[in-house]
Amino acid sequence: MAEKIISFIMSGGVGTRLWPLSREDFPKQFHDLSGKGSMVSGTVKRMNARPSGHGPIFLIASEAHEYRLRHDIAGLPLNGGRPIFEPLGRNTAAAVALATAITLAEYGDRLILVAPSDHEISTDDDFWKTIHEGEEAARSGRIVVFGIHPDKPETGYGYVETGQEKNGVYDVIRFVEKPDVETAKKYLQSGNFLWNSGIFLFSAATMKKAFLEFQPEIWNKTVEALKSAHTDISGTWLNYEHYAAIPSDSVDYAIMEHVKDIALVPARFHWNDLGSWQSLLNQQSSPTPPDENGNVIIGDVVAINCHGSYLRSEAGLLSAVGLHNMAVVATTDATFVAPVKESQNVRDVVATLEKAGRLETKFTPAADKIPQSGAYLTRVEHWLFDEALPLWSTRGVDEKGGFYEALGFDSMPVLRAKRMRTMARQIYAFAMAGEMGWDGPYKELIDHGLEFIGKNGRTDRGGWVLQLSQDGKVLDATEDSYDQACVLLALAHAHRVGNKKALPLAMETFSFIDLHLADKNGKGFFENAKGDGEKTFRRSNPHMHLFESFMAWYDVTGDRDYLERAERIVDLFKEHFFDEDSWTLAEYYDGNWQRAASPEGDICEPGHHFEWSSLLVDFSKKTNDRSVIKLAKKLYASAVANGLNRKTGLAYNTISRHGMPIDTNSRSWPQTEAIKAALALDGNDGPDLKPEIEARVGRLFRWHIDAAPKGLWIDLISENGRAIAEDVPASIFYHMITALTQYRKFAQHWKLG
Structure with a gap:
């Protein structure tokens, strides 16, 4: 029986040279470029085709691609192997070290075959005949690389210079990196340079010896990373901190x-x-x-008098006339055009887009897009005016004072303590309804809410308490900055629709905030009037809501004092909140506004990324500060790339700063914030997000609204798409009405335009 070979398929690349088809969230190895399935599935099948016996197959892939990988290899045997999920890319040296360490630990000193997941190879039989020719050299302690005879002066590949030959096996003189065209021509003419295929065969002991001699740090840190890894039925999951400590380098x-x-x-x-x-x-x-003119044509393409060109449309009709040796690739949100011989330089395009904070390199447009902008206008208006507002303005109102915290799915009140933020948000929701032209009793509802919180929820210092009992007794007198922000936002919109109490209450609230919540060092606001957070955690979220309320007061008064308040929060955002390396926003910080230690400091919420994104765009419109648009795009891009459940399309509740899901359930409010962010960014020197807007509204209705009784919503959806909410929290109506009001305005404008 032939010796068992342990195969490792490297599947962690991004494939930027095939942009705009290949992107970070959907790289080329998961595309079907042959009509026979994805490239990674084809590679697994090839590894299973060894005539002399199957060996274990491992796949080293990014955690971010877990869902795509599982989808593509479903039903394919791995023969005792499994996926190995990297929390971040550390290049091919770390991957080869992983392969070696895993093999030694689980199989001993066996032959290891390392191969990329995204190459086209003519036949499985020819592949394994070639591998067989290298087995003797590998068993003798040599590392074997498989070379490709070049047929043109290619500048996109690395080369291997060969020396003496014996029994079809050549000595390697040196590896050389991708050359310029003149050097590539010399290599081709010499006859002793072959392309480096990136496929290697070696014994585990040989490779370990090489790492210990030349790269001991990579080896030792890889072994440490494996010790801290978690292995279950789904695969091996590497620990971020340990894996990130491995130096990033190519195995070459x-x-x-x-x-x-x-x-x-x-x-x-x-x-x-x-x-x-x-x-x-x-x-x-x-x-x-x-075709007869040498064109490769894929998709809806009409080509006239074109020769030697690659023409591909993933979107609508692509028409081309008189193109010679050109590459034209059109997707729903991007088009790439270049001479075929210059198409390698698409990497420069990708680098330029990433530097500008553009989104098109990060994520692939959703497959379930609705092409007609404004398609949900009628449904949105019906739900708001005929279902939700009539229900919440009656069943959601406590005649004894204020509003109920939640309704059950039978539309009956859920009796529990009343939070100040919920009371304020319901006041805001009814004020917004009045602004939209709702003919219901919005003024009376605003008065009803303000009377309850004004009578029961004020502190002697002019702040607002955290929580009241059902009959208005103070349960928690904490003057929390989050709640002050919610009250200020409600008062701004109450003032807009003519409520006389709103302005004086707001002035008193601003005075309280300035005296008791503002950090005298100019570093934002404390968590509450006790100064909590200075010694424990400080949070970005209350600042976001204060930012929102400050801009709302600028809108209704035109007073630049409120805009200056907002500007100071933007300064804090730029200096402390936004992480330029990961394009993320933390939730928790220490007293000096440094990201808190793990695990709290690692938590990110995609919903807040979306929410900040839309608010920053609004701020840019008010101040002409275009620098924040780039930050808004980066927040949106990171949330879309790492924060979405690929099964449902919904945003996760929480992820890590490195893009790993933490709470994989999906509440309704992050989906509303995703709508707002897409609406805000559409038309801001970026991709056309109108189809994305429709898709996000569609998902909100598909998962959260249409499945619920009239006027209600399912607040919590599991990772697998199951409704797991127990009731309907009133505090979320604020999110619903804000997002759908903004969508309504967008859709009406589009219809009229």
């Missing part, structure tokens, strides 16, 4: 350039890394072979 630089006795076996198979649009013109297994 880290190992291959230092090892003296490396062997090369020329490939028997046809090989294409499908790493550029030019390479797809030469693809043997293309789902659509070249």
Whole structure:
């Protein structure tokens, strides 16, 4: 029986050279470029095709691609292997070290085959014949690389210079990085340079020895990362802190350039890394072979007098006339055009977009988009005016004072203590209804709410308490900055619709905030009037709501004092809240506004990313500060790339700063904030987000509203799409009415325009 070979498929790349098709959330290895399934599934099938026996198959992939990976390899045997999920990319040296350490720990000193997941190889039989020719050299203690005879002066591949040959195996003189075109021509003419396929065969003991000799830090930290990893039926999950400590380097630089006795076996198979649009013109297994003019045409394309071009449309009709040797790739939100020979330089386009904070490199437009802008206008208006407002203005109102905290799914009140933020948000919701033109008793409802909180919820210092009993007794007198912000927002909109009590109450509240909540060092506001947070945690979220309320008061008064207050919070956001490295916003900080220690400091909420994003765009409109637009785009991009459940399309409740889901359930309010963010960013020098807006409104109705009784919503959806809410919290009506009011305005404008 042939010796067992342990196969490791490297599937952590992004494939930027195939942008705009390949993106961070949907890289090329998960695309079907051959018509036979995704590239990663084809690679797994190839590893299973060894004539002399199957060995375990492992896949090293990004945690962010877990869902796509599982979808693509479902039903394919791994023969005792499993996925290994990286919390972040550490390049190929770490991947090879992982493969070696896992093999030694679980199988002993066996042969290891490392191969990329995204290459086209002519036949499985030719592939394994080539691998077999390298087995003897690998067993003798040599690292074997498989080389490809070049047929053109390619500048996108690394090369391997070969020396003496014996029995079809060549000595390697050196590895060289991707050359310029003149150097590539010399390599081609010399005849002793082959392309580096990135496929390696070696014994575990040989590779461990090489790491210990040349890269001991990478080896030792990889072993430590494996010790802290968690393995279950789904795979092995590497710990972020330990894995991030591994130096990031390619295996070519880290190992291959230092090892003296490396062997090369020329490939028997046809090989294409499908790493550029030019390479797809030469693809043997293309789902659509070249036409009589040498064009590869995919999708809805009309080509007239075109020759030698790659024309692909993932969206609507693409028409081209007189193109020669061109690549044109159109998706729903981006189009790439370049001469075929220049198509490698798409990497420069991606780098430019990322530097500008553009979203198109981060995420793929949703497949369930609705092309008609404003498609949900009628449904939104019906739900607001005929279902939700009539219900909450009656069943949601406590005749004894204020509003109920929640309704059950039978539309009956849930009796529990009344939070100040909920009372304020219901006042706000009815004021917004009045602004929209609702013909219900919004003025009476505002008075009803203000009377209850004004009579029962004020403190002697002019602040607002945290919580009241059902009959108005103070249960918690804490003057929390979050609640003060909610009250200020409600008062701003009550003032807008003519309530006479709102302005004096707001002035007293502003005085209280300035005297008792403001950090005298100019670093925002404390959690409450006791100064809590200075010694424990301080949070970004109350500042976001104060930011929102300050801008609301600027809107209703035109007084720049409120805008200056908002500007100070933006300064705090830029200096402390926003993490430029991860494009994330933390929830918890220490007393000096440094991200809190883990685990609290690692928590991010996609919903707050969306919420800040829309508020920053609003601030930009008021101040002409365009710098915050870039920050808003980055927040939106990171939330979309890492914060969405790929099964439902809904935003997770919480994720880590590195994009790992923490609370995988989905509340309704983050979905409303995603709508607001898309509405705000649409038309701000970025992609057309109108289809995305419709898709997000559609998901809100699909998962949260349509499944609930009339006028209510399902507040909590599980990771698998199951409704798990016990009741309907009134505090969320604020989110619903804000997002759907903004959508209504957008849709009406689009219909009229």
